[in-house]
Amino acid sequence: MAKRLLCHVMLGALLLGSVSVNAESVEDKFAQISPTQNPGLGEFVHGQGYGKILIRVLMFGAIPQQGVHYVPEGTDLLFSILYAGGYTDATKLNGITIRRRGQKDLMEVDLKDAMEDGEKIPRLQDGDIVNVPYNWRRDISTISIITGFMTAMTGFTLSLIALSK
Numbered sequence: 001m002a003k004r005l006l007c008h009v010m011l012g013a014l015l016l017g018s019v020s021v022n023a024e025s026v027e028d029k030f031a032q033i034s035p036t037q038n039p040g041l042g043e044f045v046h047g048q049g050y051g052k053i054l055i056r057v058l059m060f061g062a063i064p065q066q067g068v069h070y071v072p073e074g075t076d077l078l079f080s081i082l083y084a085g086g087y088t089d090a091t092k093l094n095g096i097t098i099r100r101r102g103q104k105d106l107m108e109v110d111l112k113d114a115m116e117d118g119e120k121i122p123r124l125q126d127g128d129i130v131n132v133p134y135n136w137r138r139d140i141s142t143i144s145i146i147t148g149f150m151t152a153m154t155g156f157t158l159s160l161i162a163l164s165k
Contacts, residue, residue, distance in 0.1 A: 003064050008154075041150060042068060043068045043069075044065055044071060045069070045070045045073075045082070046071050046072070047071060048068065048071075052073075053072070053122065054072060054073070055070070055071060056068060056070055056126055057069050057127075057128050057130060058110075058129045059081075059090040059128065059130045060131060060132075061091075061096075061131045061132035062090050062132045062135070063081060063086075063087065063091065065085040069084055071083055074123055075124055076121045076122065076123045077096065077109060077121050077122055077123075077124060078111060078115070078123055080130065081111075081130075087132070090134055090136070091133075092133045092134060092135040092136075093111040093115075093132075094111065094112050094113060095103040095108060096110075096111055096130065096131065096133065097109075097110045097130070097131045098128050098131075099128065100127075101126075110121060151154070
């Protein structure tokens, strides 16, 4: 019986000795959000490190990852677009709008012109809503090519039907 008790004590000590117990406060747990954590569908966390303050920005439009983005405080518009997956040919960088809490009017930013001219790019604030417009000219040319092809095929099919009768 004593051998069995000693065996259980040694096994328990071995198991407890390999487990590390870390105590942390609730505030520390929520202050440090890691990008490896998935907060939810349509939510993205960028920037890591203890003590970084993250702001919440809603981004939608012609960007790959639309939704709520938690970015480090002081992030400008260009980096927030890069955090959201960047931009493509379908993205129009001029005419981006920012709705800021407490302001009636939308802020319109011509990001492409600002980058070319070396102007200051606005920094985002907590609660900003960013709309990145689509480049419809690119899409209209694709649509016109497809429409032209469909029209030609329809005419060809109708000609075959008329000739077969």
